[in-house]
Amino acid sequence: MLPIASALGDEEIKAVTTMLSAMPAPKTKHVTRVDFPGSPGAVLALRGAWERNIPECVVCHGPGGVGVGDHFPPLAGQSAEYLSVQLNAWRDGSRKNDPNELMGHIARSLTDEEVSAVAAYFSSLSE
Numbered sequence: 001m002l003p004i005a006s007a008l009g010d011e012e013i014k015a016v017t018t019m020l021s022a023m024p025a026p027k028t029k030h031v032t033r034v035d036f037p038g039s040p041g042a043v044l045a046l047r048g049a050w051e052r053n054i055p056e057c058v059v060c061h062g063p064g065g066v067g068v069g070d071h072f073p074p075l076a077g078q079s080a081e082y083l084s085v086q087l088n089a090w091r092d093g094s095r096k097n098d099p100n101e102l103m104g105h106i107a108r109s110l111t112d113e114e115v116s117a118v119a120a121y122f123s124s125l126s127e
């Protein structure tokens with residue numbers, strides 16, 4: 001992504017972000033924290049793993065991972081591959097743009113299996 005983003009001029013960045021922000025958000029299933037988490041990915045997403053200082057994802061990313069305001073991006077309905085690539089980028093240190101290392105700490109606390117499971121869970125919420 002970095003080489004592509006660096007190659008864009010200011011006008012091109014404005015044009016592409018205006019176009020993308022006008023597109024409709026993906027439709028996702030309605031999930032709340034009272035729903036029974038039926039898979040390991042759903043447990044992490046809706047309950048967290050507090051014994052390892054991992055809060056449930058929805059505490060920041062909104063109910064069912066729909067996103068909150070400008071700072072907590074939506075996870076629900078994103079592709080599992082995109083989500084796991086982002087989590088692995090924090091784990092290997094190549095992504096470090098998060099405020100106060102909020103995501104870096106969480107991503108590094110996850111196992112490979114948990115990254116795959118939680119990415120598959122949020123991706124499965126697409127309608």
Ligand code: HEC
Nearest residue numbers: 055056057060071072073083086087097098099102103118
């Ligand atoms: C304490 C708050 C908090 C919690 C809890 C949290 N996140 Fe995040 N997450 C953030 C913030 C803030 C960002 C945006 C970081 C940035 O500016 O790049 C983010 C970004 C992400 C992104 C990148 C999305 C994108 O479009 O680039 C992924 C993937 C992600 N979080 C997954 C998770 C998962 C999975 C969990 C649960 C295991 C989780 N997050 C829990 C705060 C949180």
